Amino acid sequence: MHAAIETHGLRKSLGGKPVIRGLDLSVPAGRVYGFLGPNGAGKTTAMRLLLGLMPADAGEVRLLGQPLGQNRLSLLRQVGSFIESPALYDHRSGRANLDVARRLLGLPASEVDRVLEVVDMRADAARRVSEYSLGMRQRMALARSLLGSPKLLLLDEPTNGLDPDGIADMRALVRDLPARMDCTVLISSHLLGEVEQVADHVGLLRKGRLAMQGPLQDLLGSGRRIALEVDDAARATSLLTAEGLAAHVSGGATLTVDAPPDGELAPLCARINRILVEAGLAVSSLGSQRLSLEDLYKGSAAPTEEAQTNERKAA
Numbered sequence: 001m002h003a004a005i006e007t008h009g010l011r012k013s014l015g016g017k018p019v020i021r022g023l024d025l026s027v028p029a030g031r032v033y034g035f036l037g038p039n040g041a042g043k044t045t046a047m048r049l050l051l052g053l054m055p056a057d058a059g060e061v062r063l064l065g066q067p068l069g070q071n072r073l074s075l076l077r078q079v080g081s082f083i084e085s086p087a088l089y090d091h092r093s094g095r096a097n098l099d100v101a102r103r104l105l106g107l108p109a110s111e112v113d114r115v116l117e118v119v120d121m122r123a124d125a126a127r128r129v130s131e132y133s134l135g136m137r138q139r140m141a142l143a144r145s146l147l148g149s150p151k152l153l154l155l156d157e158p159t160n161g162l163d164p165d166g167i168a169d170m171r172a173l174v175r176d177l178p179a180r181m182d183c184t185v186l187i188s189s190h191l192l193g194e195v196e197q198v199a200d201h202v203g204l205l206r207k208g209r210l211a212m213q214g215p216l217q218d219l220l221g222s223g224r225r226i227a228l229e230v231d232d233a234a235r236a237t238s239l240l241t242a243e244g245l246a247a248h249v250s251g252g253a254t255l256t257v258d259a260p261p262d263g264e265l266a267p268l269c270a271r272i273n274r275i276l277v278e279a280g281l282a283v284s285s286l287g288s289q290r291l292s293l294e295d296l297y298k299g300s301a302a303p304t305e306e307a308q309t310n311e312r313k314a315a
């Protein structure tokens, strides 16, 4: 199956400053792809390039298996998007807003009810947009981007500014879209927790380039490790390294050992403990940890408290 979005060597400078610096995206079809990056990393700019809203300085964009350049209009008919708080006519009803967009796209009237159903806004469709909460506006904007059953949806920070209920609703909606609408979704976010909840593929953008990209489970699965505290971390590291384990001192008396992506951790913990105790070292704590996206993103050795699992004291 082809990738729904592919870019090769994409570059863009704005105001003389390189913003996108060689972006190679690969978004598999039928998935939610979390496009993650801190504010200013270039997510919005990259999405604008994907839609051909501004020309790239270099590189190639392919959407739905075709190069964007030659096929922009026909491709964009199959792409829905909302970027940066999409405008709605405040004085008109939600339904009227959708109807205007539906007519412009030459779609049947039934299409409006279909998308209202998807975003669960039928009951409020007759109300004026000026009476909507921000969450309702965002859902209506999402409904508009779903008109015509796009094969690909690009959503730029759709939960920005929403209250906790609105955030939960939007996340649930986005997570289900590929199954309900038979489409691929790229959602940008600066919130790691959000991406972990909605996406099954992730790309981490840092300073206009991908720091990493792949299935969420692989990225997190590859980040398992065992952390331990011993009285002589340097000696423990050389003992474990001599046994073929990937051990690293992570500061003071603490060291970590990378764990294989699959397989039981308990036997590995027991083996490490045995090697060190037999060598006369005092192991004061030993436990397995699962890395969060945040750890991977920062390339940091320190996992968050919530990411620590299975902590246990070793004698």
Ligand SMILES: Nc1ncnc2c1ncn2[C@@H]1O[C@H](COP(=O)(O)OP(=O)(O)OP(=O)(O)O)[C@@H](O)[C@H]1O
Residues within 6 Å of the ligand: 014, 015, 017, 019, 037, 038, 039, 040, 041, 042, 043, 044, 045, 046, 190
């Ligand atoms: N028209 C422009 N002229 C000059 N610089 C720009 C322009 N648009 C964006 N930039 C700069 O490009 C960088 C990336 O901006 P962009 O909006 O793509 O980032 P982002 O990852 O979407 O961040 P945010 O989450 O804050 O929107 C920022 O440093 C921004 O100041």
